[in-house]
Amino acid sequence: MTLAMEPSHFSRRAVLKGGALTIAFALSGERADLFAQDGGGPPRILDAKEVDAFFAVNGDGTVTVFCGKVDLGQGLRIAIRQMAAEELGIGVDKIKYVEGDTAVTPDQGRTSGSSGIQRGGVQIRQAAATARKALSELAAQHLGTKPDDLIAVDGQIRPKVGGAGILFADLIGERRFDLKIDPKAPLKNPSSYIIVGKSLPRPDVPAKCTGRNIYVHDFTVPGMLPARVVRPPAIGAKFISVDESTAENLGAKVVRIKDFLAVVAADEWMAVRAARALRAQWSAWSGLPEQDTLAATLRSAADITDEILINKAAPDAPRPEGAKTIAASYFWPMQSHASLGPSCAVADVRADAATIWTASQGTHGNRATFARFLGLPREKVRLIYLEGAGCYGMNGHEDAAADAAIISRAIGRPVRVQWSREDEHGWDPKGPPQLLDISGAVAGDRILDWRVEMWLPQATRGLPNIPLLGPEAAGLDQVRGLNAGQISQNGDPPYAADNVRILVHWLKDAPLRPAPLRSPGKPANCFAVESFIDELAAAARVDPVEFRLRGLSDARGVEVIKRTATLMKWQARPSPGPDKDAPIARGRGMAYVHYKHDETYVAIGMEVAVDRSSGKITVERVACAHDCGQIINPDGVRAQVEGCILQTLSRALKEEVKFDRSRVLSVDWSSYPILTFSEAPKVEIELIDRPTLPPLGAGEAACTPVAAALANAIHDASGVRLRTVPFTPERLKAARNQQST
Amino acid sequence: MDSYTVRINGFTRSVEASDPDKPLLYVLRGLGLTAAKYGCGLGQCGACTVLIEGRATRSCQTTIADVRDRAVTTLEGLGSSSSLHPVQAAFIKEQVPQCGYCTSGMIMSAAALLAEKAKPTEDEVRSALDGNLCRCGTHVRVVRAVMAASGQAG
Ligand code: FES
Numbered sequence: 023m024t025l026a027m028e029p030s031h032f033s034r035r036a037v038l039k040g041g042a043l044t045i046a047f048a049l050s051g052e053r054a055d056l057f058a059q060d061g062g063g064p065p066r067i068l069d070a071k072e073v074d075a076f077f078a079v080n081g082d083g084t085v086t087v088f089c090g091k092v093d094l095g096q097g098l099r100i101a102i103r104q105m106a107a108e109e110l111g112i113g114v115d116k117i118k119y120v121e122g123d124t125a126v127t128p129d130q131g132r133t134s135g136s137s138g139i140q141r142g143g144v145q146i147r148q149a150a151a152t153a154r155k156a157l158s159e160l161a162a163q164h165l166g167t168k169p170d171d172l173i174a175v176d177g178q179i180r181p182k183v184g185g186a187g188i189l190f191a192d193l194i195g196e197r198r199f200d201l202k203i204d205p206k207a208p209l210k211n212p213s214s215y216i217i218v219g220k221s222l223p224r225p226d227v228p229a230k231c232t233g234r235n236i237y238v239h240d241f242t243v244p245g246m247l248p249a250r251v252v253r254p255p256a257i258g259a260k261f262i263s264v265d266e267s268t269a270e271n272l273g274a275k276v277v278r279i280k281d282f283l284a285v286v287a288a289d290e291w292m293a294v295r296a297a298r299a300l301r302a303q304w305s306a307w308s309g310l311p312e313q314d315t316l317a318a319t320l321r322s323a324a325d326i327t328d329e330i331l332i333n334k335a336a337p338d339a340p341r342p343e344g345a346k347t348i349a350a351s352y353f354w355p356m357q358s359h360a361s362l363g364p365s366c367a368v369a370d371v372r373a374d375a376a377t378i379w380t381a382s383q384g385t386h387g388n389r390a391t392f393a394r395f396l397g398l399p400r401e402k403v404r405l406i407y408l409e410g411a412g413c414y415g416m417n418g419h420e421d422a423a424a425d426a427a428i429i430s431r432a433i434g435r436p437v438r439v440q441w442s443r444e445d446e447h448g449w450d451p452k453g454p455p456q457l458l459d460i461s462g463a464v465a466g467d468r469i470l471d472w473r474v475e476m477w478l479p480q481a482t483r484g485l486p487n488i489p490l491l492g493p494e495a496a497g498l499d500q501v502r503g504l505n506a507g508q509i510s511q512n513g514d515p516p517y518a519a520d521n522v523r524i525l526v527h528w529l530k531d532a533p534l535r536p537a538p539l540r541s542p543g544k545p546a547n548c549f550a551v552e553s554f555i556d557e558l559a560a561a562a563r564v565d566p567v568e569f570r571l572r573g574l575s576d577a578r579g580v581e582v583i584k585r586t587a588t589l590m591k592w593q594a595r596p597s598p599g600p601d602k603d604a605p606i607a608r609g610r611g612m613a614y615v616h617y618k619h620d621e622t623y624v625a626i627g628m629e630v631a632v633d634r635s636s637g638k639i640t641v642e643r644v645a646c647a648h649d650c651g652q653i654i655n656p657d658g659v660r661a662q663v664e665g666c667i668l669q670t671l672s673r674a675l676k677e678e679v680k681f682d683r684s685r686v687l688s689v690d691w692s693s694y695p696i697l698t699f700s701e702a703p704k705v706e707i708e709l710i711d712r713p714t715l716p717p718l719g720a721g722e723a724a725c726t727p728v729a730a731a732l733a734n735a736i737h738d739a740s741g742v743r744l745r746t747v748p749f750t751p752e753r754l755k756a757a758r759n760q761q762s763t
Numbered sequence: 764m765d766s767y768t769v770r771i772n773g774f775t776r777s778v779e780a781s782d783p784d785k786p787l788l789y790v791l792r793g794l795g796l797t798a799a800k801y802g803c804g805l806g807q808c809g810a811c812t813v814l815i816e817g818r819a820t821r822s823c824q825t826t827i828a829d830v831r832d833r834a835v836t837t838l839e840g841l842g843s844s845s846s847l848h849p850v851q852a853a854f855i856k857e858q859v860p861q862c863g864y865c866t867s868g869m870i871m872s873a874a875a876l877l878a879e880k881a882k883p884t885e886d887e888v889r890s891a892l893d894g895n896l897c898r899c900g901t902h903v904r905v906v907r908a909v910m911a912a913s914g915q916a917g
């Protein structure tokens with residue numbers, strides 16, 4: 023078969039040589055040795071218990087940090103450098119940085135759960151403290167003094183009293199520490215910090231603003247061919263037949279393995295055209311539930327496992343007279359990661375080894391998965407992280423990587439797979455649907471009862487990774503199961519209540535393949551809990567902030583709520599407010615979370631305007647007080663909090679995956695709209711820094727209270743209580759009509 | 764295979780394409796000019812925005828035939844790290860991008876706006892950028908950067 027080739031990145035040389043449109047597949051001689059270690063030298067230590075796994079002191083006075091966690095735009099590249107530089111005693115500009123390459127970085131677990139700093143960074147900081155201690159001991163021998171009399175500054179160890187020091191590079195440059203990380207190695211006193219706590223700029227920003235950042239989408243290897251995967255029209259459909267001629271007429275080659283179908287061409291646009299033109303027959307399939315009755319389907323599921331998460335009873339508390347009992351049901355739909363760029367990956371799979379360039383948040387954890395379906399030993403599979411379009415848990419990155427690997431193996435060439443917009447919206451793993459029933463009783467301001475029932479997909483125990491589409495379609499070996507992250511957290515109230523019972527009905531299945539989506543499960547749980555506390559406050563005719571504070575004993579929690587109230591110039595009064603029957607009703611709402619009950623504290627306040635006749639909701643202002651312990655990089659935290667708020671506002675106002683019995687229907691930005699500039703409110707953020715406490719995550723926590731703050735503001739403004747996300751104008755009008763009848 | 768003369772970032776280039784409907788986005792990326800991003804291919808997201816004769820245009824919805832003999836500017840040609848366009852400089856100063864996948868399109872749309880209107884209001888900035896989506900939630904910073912680039916620091 024002959025592939026006509028148009029000018030493209032990888033073929034430019036062939037074109038310049040004067041051969042215009044010669045045949046592709048002529049470039050294999052140019053392949054680099056992809057397994058060569060960066061810069062040569064002895065093989066790297068990858069055991070995360072070892073200092074050498076994280077640091078190399080180079081002869082030129084720089085230090086390279088090897089980080090197993092990856093930067094997806096959340097700023098780890100600078101924040102972790104800051105932590106390492108501070109603890110080592112060297113300038114940030116002297117730190118080189120390598121991330122997420124399984125061949126050279128230690129496995130620090132998936133970059134998920136807002137754990138980049140709080141676990142990944144803290145681990146590297148301890149390694150740095152261990153290294154500094156070792157460097158001080160080495161220097162003490164040379165200088166004939168005690169390590170305690172020495173200090174690490176500017177990449178050298180020198181006497182505290184002054185005088186000549188010794189450079190790190192002269193102490194151990196190009197050699198190993200051969201040292202286990204000492205969990206007791208003393209950390210610097212935060213009061214002496216000169217690097218941590220500063221808003222240093224993120225190093226990737228200039229390249230991103232000049233078009234020079236190399237995303238996985240922009241990455242090429244010699245001889246690489248573009249491919250597109252052709253997915254069936256129904257999720258569970260099986261392949262029947264294909265007419266390859268349409269693709270071949272366009273100069274493309276069809277690759278099929280069982281139900282896996284793809285086209286490979288010499289040029290990206292040809293691959294697109296061929297994928298569109300390809301005519302395949304698939305079996306019928308309609309295994310999805312009805313969208314309109316999804317909540318009822320979850321509620322009536324037969325195959326469930328019940329788990330009581332909390333059962334706290336105060337049997338002796340006498341029940342006061344005049345208790346009010348209320349009950350409400352809350353629903354959060356399936357949502358997409360809706361990454362701005364459809365997933366993409368490059369793979370070079372050979373008979374004995376494979377290299378995969380991917381934007382996966384879990385390169386290390388995917389090694390075994392890829393090895394398994396490729397039939398290679400784990401150590402022969404290398405995944406190299408390259409940035410992609412923002413991902414917030416697990417979008418299609420891993421799937422695209424598996425697609426590329428399968429096709430590369432089939433054709434014996436490096437392959438680049440680019441998903442289409444329709445692929446991404448249709449096939450990325452989704453945040454699962456969540457249903458919560460809450461009932462409670464309140465007397466005065468005392469909460470007597472708080473009962474929650476949740477319906478959630480059950481995680482498969484020991485599942486290494488979420489199963490991937492390519493291996494599933496191609497009939498390759500992989501471990502099956504479900505996992506959507508820690509989705510049952512924050513379903514219980516942070517407020518004092520006499521009796522609390524939290525029951526989860528774990529479902530065996532999920533309608534669409536689930537995956538963790540930023541702050542997994544917690545925006546929905548907090549939406550229910552923090553809406554319900556407002557419903558109780560309204561029943562008790564107490565101001566919602568005051569009602570929260572009466573039941574909250576955690577001082578850091580109290581502080582974020584009070585600070586947010588101050589930012590909002592909060593006027594104490596019960597909800598709904600006086601404006602509720604105005605054509606444009608204005609109001610304010612508040613919500614609070616102590617993330618996972620042991621991490622970051624966040625309170626969010628919102629001001630909204632509700633157009634009662636059209637149902638349009640305008641968010642005018644968002645205020646947020648945020649306490650994530652010790653702040654490494656304030657501007658980085660701020661950027662994350664802004665992102666959490668605006669993205670979750672988008673989810674709460676607009677987002678719901680639409681589907682029929684066979685497939686996802688919301689496969690573009692008009693059927694799955696997200697927040698636009700005109701809809702983005704002003705955001706005010708107050709960061710509370712606690713330099714002497716451990717640093718906590720900032721990439722997820724502020725997502726959690728957004729929908730509840732919004733629902734509470736809508737209720738305060740209009741008297742309409744919304745219990746189903748997203749809060750579309752139609753929903754608001756329907757709820758308004760229902761409540762006025 | 765037809766040949767098209769296009770002025771790209773100030774250089775006249777001859778580009779070959781067998782399909783006159785080949786989107787400009789694929790042509791540019793094939794030439795190694797990868798700042799413009801494929802986001803949807805549907806004209807809905809703005810990630811592929813470039814300037815054609817100074818106007819912000821979705822390169823995924825523009826064919827190679829459409830730009831014959833016309834001037835195309837991509838982010839690479841707007842400014843370089845040694846001589847940044849004011850919008851680029853402001854985006855860097857305000858630390859706008861997170862993943863940055865939307866950033867190229869945002870800067871191009873904003874640069875076109877400021878070329879047309881030196882001192883837009885904040886609402887004008889928002890409406891000029893309404894066709895540019897950002898999933899990471901950088902909106903607040905984008906608006907701040909564009910206002911700053913127009914000399915209207917808030
Ligand atoms: S890629 Fe052109 S508008 Fe989305």
Ligand code: FES
Nearest residue numbers: 862863897898899
């Ligand atoms: S910065 Fe990620 S999409 Fe805008």
